[in-house]
Amino acid sequence: MEAADRVLVARDVHVSLNGTPILHGVGIDVSPGEVVALMGGNGSGKSTLVRALVGAIPLAGGSVALFGAPATGSARSRVGYVPQRMSVGGGIAATVDEVVRSGLLGHHRLRAPRDARSRAAQALAQLDIQDLIGRDVSRLSGGQQQRVLIARALVRRPDILLLDEPMAGVDLQSQVAFAHALSHLKEDGVAIIIVLHELGALTRHIDRSVVLEGGRVTHEGAPPQDLGIHALPGHDHEHAHADPQPPTSGGVALDGPA
Amino acid sequence: MTLLTDPLVQRMLLVGLLVGVAAPIVGTYLVQRRMALLGDGIGHVALAGVAAGWLAGSAAGLAQRDALAVPGAVLFAIAGAVIIERMRAKGAAADVVMAILFYGGIASGVLLIGVAGGSNASLLGYLFGSISTVTWTDVWVTVVLAILIVGIGLGLRGALFAVTHDQEFARSTGLPVQALNMIVAVLAAVTITVAMRVVGVLLVSALMILPVAIAQRLTTSFSRTMHAAMAIGASLTLAGIWVTLTQNLQPGALIVVLGVGVYIVVTVVLAARQGVRRGANS
Known part of the structure; x- marks a missing residue:
């Protein structure tokens, strides 16, 4: 596939946080309908890479292209981003509806569209949490909050979705709901980059994995079955996956509806 | 009720109502951004x-030596706000920047008023408010600025909520985070320069924050908190001004004390209700 056909192409990405270099020339790309798992140990730079790809933090070097062109404000309107945790703001309560509708704003769109309420309800229904619409987000469980964040990204009807550890600390019910939503998105041609510590419920949906270590890509190809090994320094990722076997373990394989 | 026919009373109540409604709108965003004390920092620069x-x-x-006092306050307050925001965006500790402006503002004010040939007493009206001296010109300036605050504060509520609730996500959507x-x-x-006439620089932040702090205890949504805070702000300022029409009390201080009192009552009543519920469930 030509680079221009890819949804996202990042080349030689360098990022420093508070003067400390975190990413050292990382490259990653994703095509329509492809699900790429971004893996690696703690501190490997996974979350930093995702934040840099969505424009939440600046690049110290390299480039990010979206839909065949440099990532600009208008291109970002087609991107959905799910951060690792719910921001609690300054303590003023906010309803699920308010949080999800904030996902409808963007470049040159400072006010939500007229059908904002129905679109928010649809996004919540995709994740089976439509009954939470009027609830205070700060009083929801971790799994419910995570689904609200995903709904906030989905309400944008994105062409690419980047998720930072959406399964961390999430209950089984939320994992099942997310796996179902993911399979639908994939069928609809949405490109997905998802940060994971373990494949778990999503094993059957992952097309490719990129493993980071110390801010560099150390493996790209078939999803590793055991990230614990990949997180170890000096692990030979290339040869370990020369002949990848289909995953047989790594959590409950929860398939979405066909 | 005959008091209502007095033009001065009308002016005082109108300015109080406008400030009471407008100030909590900005206060809601400041509380959400954990910058409740920003008003104090800017207020001292305004001085x-x-x-x-x-x-x-x-x-x-x-002829009127303080004719340029309010325009001066507006300019200095906006410059102070821009400096604080730029320093914060660059990663400086917001509380330290505010503290420096806080001290620098009040000290510069005292020095400049001396150079201008005035006394520190000349600043008292600005420090503690002087609503009983408002003119119709003051009223019209307040009307225009209040319309600006309410128009932008409510018109951009969705975008300003997005930025104050989750800045990183807002940036990923392409929203102009820095501009917002x-x-x-x-x-x-x-808001501070508008509210300065009602409660004074020293208490101006209270008018933005107290109604929000009270509303926060009563609602479970961002927009309802803002609307409730606007109603509470208007009620507090009108009640405070009304009482001082017949009692020899300082309006600004009374408004703030009333606000603190309402906050304490609401907190105690809610805690008692929770206690009763827990008792009923156990």
Whole structure:
């Protein structure tokens, strides 16, 4: 596939946080309908890479292209981003509806569209949490909050979705709901980059994995079955996956509806 | 009720109502951004602006030497807000920046008023408010600025909520985060100069924050908190001004004390209700 056909192409990405270099020339790309798992140990730079790809933090070097062109404000309107945790703001309560509708704003769109309420309800229904619409987000469980964040990204009807550890600390019910939503998105041609510590419920949906270590890509190809090994320094990722076997373990394989 | 026919009373109540409604709108965004004390920092810079305006009025030989005090306060407050926002965006500790402006503003104000030939007593009206001296010109200036604050504060509520609730996500959507943060800071500066006449620089932040703190205890949504805070702000200012029409009390201080009192009552009543519920469930 030509680079221009890819949804996202990042080349030689360098990022420093508070003067400390975190990413050292990382490259990653994703095509329509492809699900790429971004893996690696703690501190490997996974979350930093995702934040840099969505424009939440600046690049110290390299480039990010979206839909065949440099990532600009208008291109970002087609991107959905799910951060690792719910921001609690300054303590003023906010309803699920308010949080999800904030996902409808963007470049040159400072006010939500007229059908904002129905679109928010649809996004919540995709994740089976439509009954939470009027609830205070700060009083929801971790799994419910995570689904609200995903709904906030989905309400944008994105062409690419980047998720930072959406399964961390999430209950089984939320994992099942997310796996179902993911399979639908994939069928609809949405490109997905998802940060994971373990494949778990999503094993059957992952097309490719990129493993980071110390801010560099150390493996790209078939999803590793055991990230614990990949997180170890000096692990030979290339040869370990020369002949990848289909995953047989790594959590409950929860398939979405066909 | 005959008091209502008095033009001065009408002016006081109108200014109080406008400020009471407008200030909590900005306060809601400041509380959400954990910058409740921003108003204090900007307020003290505004005081330096009052003194600078006084100095400019004296230098220009104006008959009314404080004619440029309010324009001076607006300019200084906006400049202070822009500096704070830019420093914060660059990663500086917001509390330290605010503290420096806080001290620098009040000290500069005292020095400048001396250079202008005034005394520190000249600043008292600005420090503690002087609503009983408002003119129709003051009223119209307040009307225009209040419309600006309410129009922008409510019109951009979705975008300003997005930025204050989750800045990183807002940035990923392509929202102009830096510009929106700057709008909140400038709105805060304008609000402070408007509210300065009612409660004074020392208590101006209370008018933005107290109604929000009370509303926060009563609602479970961002927009309802803002609307409730606007109603509470208007009620507090009108009640405070009304009482001081017959009692020899300082309006600004009374409004703030009333606000603190309502906050305490609401907190105690809610805690008692929770206690009763827990008792019933156990």
